[in-house]
Amino acid sequence: MKVVQILPELVSGGVERGTLEISRALIAAGHDSLVISAGGPMVEQLEQEGGQHLTLPVHKKNLQSLCQIRALRRALIEHNVDIIHARSRVPAWIAYLAWKGMPKDTRPRFMTTFHGFHSVSAYSAIMTKGERVITVSESVKSHILENYPKTAPDKLTVIHRGVSDKDYPHGYQPSADSDATRLRASIQDKYLLTLPGRITGWKGGELFLQVLAELKKQGIPVHGWFAGGTHAKRTKFLEELQQQASDLGLTEDISFLGQRSDLKDIMAVSDVVLSLSTKEEAFGRVSLEALRLGKPVLGFDHGGVAEQLSTLFPEGAVPPEDLNATVSKLNSWYHQRPTVVTKESPFTLEHMQQAVIAIYRELIR
Secondary structure: OEEEEEOOOOOOOHHHHHHHHHHHHHHHOOOEEEEEEOOOOOHHHHHHOOOEEEEOOOOOOOHHHHHHHHHHHHHHHHOOOOEEEEOOHHHHHHHHHHHHOOOOOOOOEEEEEEOOOOOOOOOHHHHHOOOEEEEOOHHHHHHHHHHOOOOOHHHEEEOOOOEOOOOOOOOOOOOOOOHHHHHHHHOOOOEEEEEEOOOOHHHOHHHHHHHHHHHHHOOOOEEEEEEOOOOHHHHHHHHHHHHHHHHOOOOOOEEEOOOOOOHHHHHHOOOEEEEOOOOOOOOOHHHHHHHHHOOOEEEEOOHHHHHHHHHHOHHHEEOOOOHHHHHHHHHHHHHOOOOOOOOOOOOEHHHHHHHHHHHHHHHHO
16 A cells, blocks of 8 residues: 555644554555655654655645645555545545545545544535544544534544553653653652643643642642743743642742653653643553653543543542642542553554554545
8 A cells, every 4th residue: 555644744742643653553564655745853762763855835725725735635646645645624625625626536545534623614524534433532523423424434443542561661760860750859759740831722731730729728739840832922921820729828839841852751750650630642652651651640520531542541530620639539548559460452553553554444444
């Protein structure tokens, strides 16, 4: 097979990471992998692993992007593509229109992955137009069926994102001279709670501060880590969080670590990893990574994180935005640390890769 995956850019993020994981699996199975995007630093890794990259400006959310339809159609013909797999809305529109303009008996198969809870609109509906549609969780599948009722249920397939046990081994601890170990040592024996994710309103930063303040009132020597960067447009929100922390008397009890390239190490030295997103996470790979490391995860019981917790660590689920339930659970875990038992997980990288390639094969047949 020759498979094209098309997405806006190869800069960073879960969609980009998943694209490279599928490319790697295709090559390992003897197939050809081509990725089309506007480029980015991850192109080097893609090519080192045997994938090809074609640079086209398919990332801009404006009508000028439609000028790429002819160029993309020409590329699909020149590369003799069997399957085109669209992973984002603007590239999906370009790919769909290029594909529709090709003869039915010779054009490749067209499929999409619905990666998130996109705004409900005709623009977003393009992600339901694939001959097969992958959804990254049962929650996203329900979102599609509820909001796009014309979508045939039998063309939807849930394939959860996956984590490699090799990359996230149970019980992993970073080296003694790592930055994470040094940071952990600087707060001594504090009860360390980590909230991973970009600093933005819906990730639950304000609630995290309230949780820390309540635990501190209860006499628990708590410390909180915000492990995530801040978008240039969100610096005001970061300043507001810092002011709230000061107002709550938490200045010495929190650390804003910024964007981390060693998030695995950061989670490994933490006592609990939290997922406090006020909006449902489409999947939430970071919480899964923490669970695979053997770290207790406390998360709101909605979206993809709820699906992970119900399978791997049910005691970690609390009602969304319930401050009392969150504080109560963390208080009890401080006095009796929970054990995350390694068990057979459906959320493995290998399962995800094999399931996606199986759909490619079905489409070819």
